[in-house]
Amino acid sequence: MERNTRQRSAIRDAIAQAQRPLLPQEVLEAARTEVPGLGIATVYRNLKALVEEGELQVVNLPGENPRFEVVGHRHHHHFQCRQCQRVFDVHACPGDLGRLAPQGFTVEDHDLTLYGRCSDCTPSKAHLSPTETTRAPRRSGASAA
Numbered sequence: 674m675e676r677n678t679r680q681r682s683a684i685r686d687a688i689a690q691a692q693r694p695l696l697p698q699e700v701l702e703a704a705r706t707e708v709p710g711l712g713i714a715t716v717y718r719n720l721k722a723l724v725e726e727g728e729l730q731v732v733n734l735p736g737e738n739p740r741f742e743v744v745g746h747r748h749h750h751h752f753q754c755r756q757c758q759r760v761f762d763v764h765a766c767p768g769d770l771g772r773l774a775p776q777g778f779t780v781e782d783h784d785l786t787l788y789g790r791c792s793d794c795t796p797s798k799a800h801l802s803p804t805e806t807t808r809a810p811r812r813s814g815a816s817a818a
């Protein structure tokens with residue numbers, strides 16, 4: 674396969690396989706397994722081209738660098754993990770939110786992002802509760818036992 678084609682398909686595949694929007698840096702790390710020596714400038718160039726070709730679309734979350742996802746899935750929302758910063762797809766929608774708008778306003782569209790912790794970042798063990806970890810005992814006054 675021609676070098677440029679191989680780079681581009683590796684970049685597109687990385688995003689398709691992740692099944693979530695990726696930052697260019699995340700695309701680079703994933704696509705490098707297919708194309709060793711891939712550089713970030715090449716990733717940016719191909720992402721731009723893939724958006725122009727209608728294969729990828731940009732996901733802009735407030736205050737975040739643009740992420741890229743595959744075009745074509747239906748209306749969906751996103752979840753951002755506050756711990757690892759990764760963004761995931763949410764395939765659920767509260768539906769018509771017109772009732773939230775001021776009286777006399779017409780809602781035409783909505784954008785919804787959930788924030789919290791992903792399953793990887795949610796401690797499963799009970800003893801890792803945040804209250805305990807933030808209240809770790811200070812050893813300053815303790816004498817050697």
Ligand SMILES: [Zn+2]
Pocket residue numbers: 754755756757758759790791792793794
């Ligand atoms: Zn996480």
Ligand SMILES: [Zn+2]
Pocket residue numbers: 748749750765766767768783785
């Ligand atoms: Zn929705």
